[in-house]
Amino acid sequence: MRRPIAALLALALTALLALPAGAFSDVPENAWYADAAQLCVDRGLLKGTWEDTFSPDNAVTLAEVMTVAVRLHYQAHGGTGDPPAAPDSWGxxxxxxxxxxxxxxxxxxxxxxxxxxxxxxxxxxxxxxxxxxxxxxxxxxxxxxxxxxxxxxxxxxxxxxxxxxxxxxxxxxxxxxxxxxxxxxxxxxxxxxxLPAPASGLWYRDALWYAREHGMVDGQPMEASFEEPAARQDLAEWLCSALPQSALTPINTVDILPDSSDPEVLALYRAGILTGVDSTGAFAPERTLSRAELATVLARVADPSLRVTIPTAKTN
Incomplete structure (x- = not known):
């Protein structure tokens, strides 16, 4: 999808230890994202960044977005936990x-x-x-x-x-x-x-192998380093590659946005998974997002009762 893969940071996010969200020392109980983080941890979609930390303010990397999309796809097709390990022969x-x-x-x-x-x-x-x-x-x-x-x-x-x-x-x-x-x-x-196979031991290797094996990415080498921050557009594309159509049942009427006409973005707005960054409903496709924001979006995917009804006037 973007520049050739550079295996630069061997274990920058490798720990990703599964802990209850309440056990994270940097997630206050009354934080606006605490319930979403707890739900994502319970569902196996997000993990910690190190022992007892969630790092809610950290910018989400492309590797993290890809990994949670893979977990969504794997679970939607009957899997539990993390996807299978990539074969040693890959790459x-x-x-x-x-x-x-x-x-x-x-x-x-x-x-x-x-x-x-x-x-x-x-x-x-x-x-x-x-x-x-x-x-x-x-x-x-x-x-x-x-x-x-x-x-x-x-x-x-x-x-x-x-x-x-x-x-x-x-x-x-x-x-x-x-x-x-x-x-x-x-x-x-x-x-x-x-060509894009990352080094053995790199923490997102298994997720990338799964994504390629299941048609979640095209057959061309990636154009961006997975350690770079992901944009909101990246999140929309990966979510739509992971989710079955049944997970995108419309609850909103959204025909146009101030800054995007991308069909995948509109599908996520219509499903109440994305809501925009301001009162106009602007998508801000190039804007990065934090792990707290990612947890909020993933919680809406995992629990449809959390999805947001958007006033029609807000996005038209």
Missing amino acids: TGALSTPSGATLLTFNTCDLDRGLTYRYDQESPRRLHLYLTVTAEERAALTPAGGPAQAVLTLNGVTVLTGGLAPAEGSANRMEFVADPGSDYTAFNRELSAF
């Missing part, structure tokens, strides 16, 4: 011999490999994949009579066969060239999942 790649002996391994966060690829401009269309290797690897992989046969796997799935040889004009690069007439369906499918 890994390998070049092997036809008999299965591994020649080279790499992953999305292995910058030392300098992974790049291109297609031939002329016909037949062929993939060329390049990897940086050590001098020892290059010597071991240099074929004695031309390119060696090799099999390319991504995410543990065999995607292409071809030849492996030293790249021309480089002392430390190897080149894999796909066989003529290759079917690139599997390669394109697995590449779209391989």
Whole structure:
């Protein structure tokens, strides 16, 4: 969705410990968001940021928005708790011999490999994949009579066969060239999942894998770091990707907003889940939101009795 994934903060929000909201030292009992935070914790939608803290004033990150959307989707489809763990093979790649002996391994966060690829401009269309290797690897992989046969796997799935040889004009690069007439369906499918795979151990890795597996995001690499603050527009898009139509039953008539005509935003207004930021009903799509605000929105999703009826004049 936005800039390539940067695995910058390994455990900035990793703790996310499940505690009753009343046990959070920074959530006063009479706070305007306390009941919503309690409901979200009870339903397994939100957790703490560290031991006994909820951090209600912290800006919500894109990773947090994605994670709560995944929990909503998982629960809506019969799951309980957090979604399944991503497989260890996600974000890994390998070049092997036809008999299965591994020649080279790499992953999305292995910058030392300098992974790049291109297609031939002329016909037949062929993939060329390049990897940086050590001098020892290059010597071991240099074929004695031309390119060696090799099999390319991504995410543990065999995607292409071809030849492996030293790249021309480089002392430390190897080149894999796909066989003529290759079917690139599997390669394109697995590449779209391989490229944005975050590092093993990153706290939102499982949520991102689940989101991709269940069609909650498109097949392109993300365009923004997940550690960056999320905008209200991000929240609307992720909520709508997670919720079944039955969760968006209209209770309001909202045909237009002062600053948005986005169908997903309007659907959330009509369902009483979003209400705007001022008396005009303005959505403020680029504005960030706090964890307290996120809890309030999620509570309306989880408990339809909390949804808000909006006066028609407010948004027309």
